[in-house]
Amino acid sequence: MTRTPLSGVACSIARATDLFGDAWTALIMRDVLTGIDRFDELAQDLGISRKVLTVRLARLVEEGVLVRERYQERPPRERYAATEKGEELYPVLLALMSWGDRWYAGEAGPPARIHHLDCARDTTMVAACAHCGGPLTPENTTQLPGPGGRIGPGTRVLGPLLAARTERGDPDV
Amino acid sequence: MTRTPLSGVACSIARATDLFGDAWTALIMRDVLTGIDRFDELAQDLGISRKVLTVRLARLVEEGVLVRERYQERPPRERYAATEKGEELYPVLLALMSWGDRWYAGEAGPPARIHHLDCARDTTMVAACAHCGGPLTPENTTQLPGPGGRIGPGTRVLGPLLAARTERGDPDV
């Protein structure tokens, strides 16, 4: 197999995917942020092979997304805690969850609700502009090469959507 | 290998991850939403094995995230287009991109900018509450079982963060 290493590619999605794009990392982060943070707890909750869990956790620690900390001597007990970098993956989890809720919730409705303490309501995540707070959609955004963008093969980062659509003659632009 | 099937688990993150949690799907969606939508274009841009690309595209079509459409007879030419379900993965891509920008952009800055047409500024995505528009963070959200939530092993969906934190005696709550 030997997953193609994407970390060298000048695309932030590729870089994030290089870490996050496997079957378990998202679920591990969900659990750790949720308070399931010990090795055996994780192994049981996820049903993941202990070997693979070892490898994943090591990778996440190496990347600075988690820290392994001994929270108790005698008997020695470890737990994995999210760093700031790890906590900032929360929007990714919320986005995945919103999408899953929207498209895979059965008749019974989504399996969980997010409760927003600030407004005291159950809610869902929307992608918002950091400046104006308005929604961010494929229709109202374009992409331009950034300062660190070396243009070349594999360098695309959600390119000019509108431009592409316009070229194709899409009517809804 | 044989990835553990997560689609049966009552967790929207797991369901989304079942589709999205591999090395290539995010990049494929990025490209398709960007206008790179033909088989060979994708293969070249991504550097993905053609075999794997075939399998991925078939899966995405099967899931209703993409549609394969013939945009030209004689000679027959196909392209892959995002459905509504596919377009709604945009927030996931933006979240991954924001995170990657924040933590992996070199000194030169991020490789691309998102331009928000509504406010005419380059911007980044923030996770916002669908009701009040306020930010959604691990600190100001809790999770409760939803209507479709059958509690049991593997059912957790970003559980009660605050509760977990409080139990552990974290000071910052």
Add this chain to the structure above:
DNA sequence: CGAAAGAGTTCCTTCAGGGAACTCGCCAGG
């Protein structure tokens, strides 16, 4: 003392991913 929990290791098997070559329909040029 024996059992049990926490945290991993080790070993074996299997199958998905990488890579490169091969196919097939259709058109363009000499």
Add this chain to the structure above:
DNA sequence: CCTGGCGAGTTCCCTGAAGGAACTCTTTCG
């Protein structure tokens, strides 16, 4: 009419990561 080339996949072989279950160590509990 034959050759070349593009688009869109297939086919084949090889490697190595994921699964799964058993094994190891340490430390505490009854």
